[in-house]
Amino acid sequence: MDRLTRGLAAGAAGTTALNLVTYMDMAVRGRPPSSTPERSVERLAGVVGVDLGEGERAENRKAGLGPVLGFGTGLGAGLLYGLLAGRRRVPRPVGAVVLMGLAMLGSSAPMTVLGLTDPREWTASEWAADVVPHLAYGAVAAGVYNALR
Template identity: 60%
Template sequence: MHTLINGLIAGAAGTSALNATTYLDMAVRARGASSTPQQAVEKVAEGMQVDLGEEEQAENRKEALGTLLGYGTGLGAALAYGLLARRRTSWPVGVLTLSALATFGSNIPLVALGITDPREWSASSWVSDIVPHLVYGAAAYAAYEQLR
């Protein structure tokens, strides 16, 4: 139970740090938010034949559910880390492990759904993806180790 609670707290800390980093990047570069989470929700809803409602309702639900998927990924990555890291790990190993878990957890489903293909990403797209995930890893690792 202790591992579960620590993982959830660390995942929340990491997800908050990732979101803050992403929004800072959006503000600095005046770029829009990614639409891939909403596209994932739309594809899954279509595949499951779930009606998200009329136009505005559907868009609002896709935005909300897409955001919740991100929180779920962040919490899930830290929970997985907690189960994998029974002993203390060094800072670089812990940060990189958490970063990789979050990166793969968010990108593999998008690739599987055919929404994105990282092989086609520009350098700025890679930076926009990797930097927040590294910040996630650092924050989640710090929180997890502090709670340990």
């Protein structure tokens, strides 16, 4: 199995873990889902000139495309890790931290550039709500990548 395929599989597994931890956090704390993915879709559509439609149709498109951005980020971080790691045996803890960082950068940087968030202004609980799922992403993705070697 080549490194890009391993990276994709690892990114998919990591994304599943991230989503599971996020949904469990919502259930335990009783918090609502983040609106940032939908706002990202809306902002990106405006930047590239795509009409999402009106009313309920536009809201449904944003609700569908928001998670697609997250899957793209998770798969992309896995692919990039596959390129970076190559054939090297990266220790799982190091891989987990690198993958966590790639996923966090891939999600937060575009939203920051789009003016939707500013991590410098996040509270401790907002940081925890972001770091913990991304750490789950990194741990699972690194484990899968190493297991597929």
